[in-house]
Amino acid sequence: MSCWPRTALDAVIVDLDGTMVDTLGDFVQALQRMLADLPEPFHTFTVHQDLVEKMVGKGSEHLIKSLLAHIDSAQAAMESVALYESAWAAYQRHYVEVNGLYSKVYPGVVRGLDAWKQQGLKMVCVTNKPTAFAKTLLADKGLAGYFSLVVGGDAVERKKPDPMPLLFACEQMDVVPARTLMVGDSSNDAQAARAAGCPVLLVSYGYNHGQPVHAVDADAVVDSLADFRWA
Numbered sequence: 001m002s003c004w005p006r007t008a009l010d011a012v013i014v015d016l017d018g019t020m021v022d023t024l025g026d027f028v029q030a031l032q033r034m035l036a037d038l039p040e041p042f043h044t045f046t047v048h049q050d051l052v053e054k055m056v057g058k059g060s061e062h063l064i065k066s067l068l069a070h071i072d073s074a075q076a077a078m079e080s081v082a083l084y085e086s087a088w089a090a091y092q093r094h095y096v097e098v099n100g101l102y103s104k105v106y107p108g109v110v111r112g113l114d115a116w117k118q119q120g121l122k123m124v125c126v127t128n129k130p131t132a133f134a135k136t137l138l139a140d141k142g143l144a145g146y147f148s149l150v151v152g153g154d155a156v157e158r159k160k161p162d163p164m165p166l167l168f169a170c171e172q173m174d175v176v177p178a179r180t181l182m183v184g185d186s187s188n189d190a191q192a193a194r195a196a197g198c199p200v201l202l203v204s205y206g207y208n209h210g211q212p213v214h215a216v217d218a219d220a221v222v223d224s225l226a227d228f229r230w231a
């Protein structure tokens with residue numbers, strides 16, 4: 001259970017993948033189709049959801065590189081630039097096709113967002129997903145209207161766990177980090193929040209690199225955004 005005094009917060013920053021939308025299915029599909037465009041041994045590798053769950057969260061570049069290295073680290077290292085460039089281009093192409101089709105909004109998300117909106121809190125989405133993919137997904141899932149801004153992984157120079165995207169979001173909302181709650185699902189979100197000086201609330205159901213989220217330094221953990229309560 002989380003309890004913040006209403007007077008303590010002016011804004012909320014909400015993470016996307018693993019917090020609002022379960023997107024593992026989209027990632028699996030895009031990665032599987034990307035591999036089909038690459039030579040062996042990548043071509044025939046089968047992508048499983050539990051593998052992707054451990055690799056997701058640090059942006060598309062990291063996800064693609066982690067998967068290629070997992071399949072064949074020696075070859076991935078040897079052909080790194082050319083292999084990565086064709087993988088990246090294929091991934092972008094396929095992700096556009098699958099974005100939102102194999103994903104769903106987690107239970108409690110709409111209730112949680114509605115409650116914050118009704119309280120008049122400013123709301124921004126900060127995700128490591130590329131901005132264009134994030135905006136399309138939020139619109140597709142009926143969540144775009146909650147956010148005055150979407151800061152994707154390509155919007156500023158550094159991604160979470162760096163505090164830069166959170167500080168940028170606070171600047172844009174004209175709020176101070178200490179009065180801005182970061183809501184996320186992983187240590188990336190928590191570390192970025194701590195470094196920016198934001199309080200942090202984590203959800204228990206997302207992707208924390210395959211690690212238990214309760215071990216992460218956070219102010220509170222909830223099983224659903226609908227469980228958020230004011231003190």
Ligand SMILES: O=C(O)COP(=O)(O)O
Pocket residue numbers: 015016017018056057058059060126127128129130160
């Ligand atoms: O694309 C990713 O790496 C996931 O992004 P998010 O958890 O920051 O939304």
Ligand SMILES: [Mg+2]
Pocket residue numbers: 015016017018019057184185186206207
């Ligand atoms: Mg996330």
